[in-house]
Amino acid sequence: MQADGNNLSRPLILLALSRLTEKDIGELSEFFRKNTKEDARIVLRQIENYLSTRKASAEDYDEYIDDTYKAYVEDIYRNIEHNTQLTKLSIRETTKSLYEFLSIEYPNRNIRPFNTKSGLRSWIARLLSEVSPSEILHALAIIREHANDAPERSWKLR
Known part of the structure; x- marks a missing residue:
C-alpha cells in the first residue's frame, strides 16, 4: 500500500487492528491536520514511555x-x-x-x-x-x- 510515495502498510495495519471507531478516526485525522510531524512524534514517544514504565x-x-x-x-x-x-x-x-x-x-x-x-x-x-x-x-x-x-x-x- 503506497500513499504519496510513503509506505503506509504497517501503520495502517496497526490502526486497523486497533478497531478504531469513526469518531476515533476523525479525531486522529484532526490531530494530524493541526499538528506537525514532530508534534506527533513527541506525543507518540511520550505514550510509549508511559506504557513501558508504569506497572x-x-x-x-x-x-x-x-x-x-x-x-x-x-x-x-x-x-x-x-x-x-x-x-x-x-x-x-x-x-x-x-x-x-x-x-x-x-x-x-x-x-x-x-x-x-x-x-x-x-x-x-x-x-x-x-x-x-x-x-x-x-x-x-x-x-x-x-x-x-x-x-x-x-x-x-x-
Whole structure:
C-alpha cells in the first residue's frame, strides 16, 4: 500500500487492528491536520514511555484500557476458561503453561508469570502488551493439544 510515495502498510495495519471507531478516526485525522510531524512524534514517544514504565494493576485494567482492548482481554479470558474446561487444568496450571510456552517461544519479550493478586484480566492485559492475541490463542491451542495427549489423571485438580 503506497500513499504519496510513503509506505503506509504497517501503520495502517496497526490502526486497523486497533478497531478504531469513526469518531476515533476523525479525531486522529484532526490531530494530524493541526499538528506537525514532530508534534506527533513527541506525543507518540511520550505514550510509549508511559506504557513501558508504569506497572499494571487491577485498577489499570478498568481505568486505562479502551473498549476494543477490553474486548481482546475478554476474548482471551474466555479462551483460557474454555481451555481449562477442555483440558481439566486449573486456571493456575493453564496460565503457568501459557507463561512458560510464551517465554520460550518469545525469549526477548518481557512476559511475566500470572500473579493471582492482580487478577487474570490484568495479567492478560499486560500479556497483550508483549504478544498478540493470535500468538496467545496459538499457544492455548498447543497447550490444549498437549494436555489432551497426556494420560488421564486418577484424581481431579481443584
